[in-house]
Amino acid sequence: MTTLQTVLVTALIAIWLCISVGFLVTVIQSAIYDRKREKRERAQAARDLEYHEKRMSDFK
DSSP, rough: HHHHHHHHHHHHHHHHHHHHHHHHHHHHHHHHHHHHHHHHHHHHHHHHHHHHHHHHHOOO
């Protein structure tokens, strides 16, 4: 391989590595956000149910 080919292959590998790391970080952040969102939604559902039960008991 010539020097130019070596430089181009090295640059291509470096770019691919950067994109892969960026994609990995995005996937990890999405997984963490989804887990936190599910936790918030469960807490909201529990509050909604509690509110509904209280309103229904006040209604009687």
